[in-house]
Amino acid sequence: MSGNTVESCVPKWLHVKFLEEHLQNYYKNDGVKLITFHVKPFSAKENGFTSSMYRVKVTLDIPGKGVGEVKGVKTLDLIVKEAIGDAEFLQQYDVYKKELLFYEQIIPKMNEKLKLLNETDMFPEVYGACKSRNIIILEDLSVKGYQVLPVIRGYNVLETKSILRKLALFHAICAVLQEERSDIFSICKLGHLSRGANGFNNFYVGTFETVIEVLSEWPEFDVYTNKLRRIGDQVIERGYQTYDMNPEHFNTLNHGDLWCPNVMLKMTNGTEEHPFENVNLIDFQFSYWGSPTTDLHYFMNTSIDGNHRPERFYELIRGYHEHLTEFLKQLNYHKHIPTWTEFYKQYQDRRFFGFIVSCLLQPMEINNHLNFEFKDFCMNDANGAKARRSLYEGEQIRANLRKLIPYYDQMGTFELNFDLGGKNKPKS
Structure with a gap:
């Protein structure tokens, strides 16, 4: 050779x-x-x-x-x-086993459903x-004209709608696959804020404290600062509640890490109304079984242009629900399909996760140019505090806080009695 x-x-x-x-x-x-x-x-x-x-x-x-x-x-x-x-620390989430399972066994089954619906491909x-080395060999989509849009740019409304349609298709197919074979996603138990895993807990506790530190410098935010201080010891429990699976809600496989770098876009032959020729999803290491509203909170709070957050959330979620309902009916899903009122209530129940993603996680995703590793943000020492503080120095991040903290407070997110009605909490 x-x-x-x-x-x-x-x-x-x-x-x-x-x-x-x-x-x-x-x-x-x-x-x-x-x-x-x-x-x-x-x-x-x-x-x-x-x-x-x-x-x-x-x-x-x-x-x-x-x-x-x-x-x-x-x-x-x-x-x-x-x-x-x-x-x-990632091993507790079975990230490598999940991704191998997804690419080897799940994608072929999903591709069959895509053909039935006459839909374009969704995966490389x-x-x-x-398996012995946890290695996957995939098609390089970039040579076909696929690209990743930078998270600092974010998606506009039409781009977001196009991606949410694909996400609704993903969720609908996974729900039907689980209906056909109940154990198909048995390994997909833990997302990054699920009970039984703690790899990200120090990060969220640390960044929550940093947000309080930043807000305390703004006298006009005293009311929010005080509310956040009161719930400081509840951050992880409230996060767990958003990931707890409620059997009375609509559940499916969540992508679990849906943001700009994990969405491949083919922009050739796109139009103003349909900006992408196709959308592919990649990286399924944090996929887990639960409410798809966590995927929505994650995606919309990390990847949409800040000018459209949160003003367009309602419109976008409603459009997603319409697509989800349509696809579930086309696939002959036999279980209950939530009405819009039911689904939006399920989304609102998990609004604390929206706060976590927008105010604690996105600052790290936007500031990927900083000379820190993820483990630096998780350390409980002066270096860790310095690393976390660096995430909130930029004007864009601070503008997001000024906009989103009042929004989530208005929704009752920071009240002491906030929970999911008790249905999602594990039995003692």
């Missing part, structure tokens, strides 16, 4: 034989051979803190017949994603997975 380019920082396991074996399995053809092989690692910022990724371009020879009558010389652009071994092609 000739024409190979492999940078020195690429791991030794990522070699010709490794890829050949997986591509032979994908094409169901033991004769598949690599002709050229080029590997380039993602940057540290592109990787995040749960995985290391590599862009791989291969030219392969496929003799005879394979899947879909594929044969001859073919070029593939791939993403090879490897779990980071030192992210030990999966070329292989290695």
Whole structure:
């Protein structure tokens, strides 16, 4: 084989034989051979803190017949994603097992439903997975014109509506798959604020205290500062309540980490009314079974242009609900489909999570240029306090606080007796 380019920082396991074996399995053809092989690692910022990724371009020879009558010389652009071994706190969420399950077993079933509905694809092609190393080999969507919009920009209203339609389709299909096979998502028990997991608790407690510190510098916010101080020891419990599964509500698989970097957009051939030709979702490490309203709170409070938050929330959620209802009916879902009044009440019940995402989490997502790692924000010392304080120095973040704290207070989010009616709390 000739024409190979492999940078020195690429791991030794990522070699010709490794890829050949997986591509032979994908094409169901033991004769598949690599002709050229080029590997380039993602940057540290592109990787995040749960995985290391590599862009791989291969030219392969496929003799005879394979899947879909594929044969001859073919070029593939791939993403090879490897779990980071030192992210030990993530193991409690089963992030790697969940993602392997999703790409290997769930996506093929979801693709069948997409075909039934005559809908466009929603995920990258999966070329292989290695369970022993927690590695997934995916199609590189960027070569097809897909891109990620920067979180600092955010989506406008029409863009948001387009993505929410796809999210409603995702939620509807997952609900139907679970109806057909009750244990299909059995591993998807814990999201990042679920009871039984605590990997993010120090971060949320620390940033909550930092928000109080910032608000205390604004005399006109004294009433909000005092309310937040009163509930300081309830932050995690209130967060747990938003993730607790209420069997009386509509439940489905949540993406669990739906924000700009995990939404791939094909913008070619888009129109003013339909800005994207297609939308693909990626990264399912924090998926969990529960109310889809947590996905809505997460997505809309991290990824929508701040000029539209929260003024357009009601309109956007209503549009999502209309799509969800339509897709569930088309898929012959047999359980109760919530009315708009029921669904909006379920969304409002989880409004504390909207506060958490918009005021505690989004500052870190916007400030990804800072020279800190996630673990720095979780430390209970002077360095941790300094790191967290840096998240709230920018004018955009402070403007968000000035706008959103009164909004969530008006909804009763910070009242001492705030809960979800007791139905979501686990029995003692």
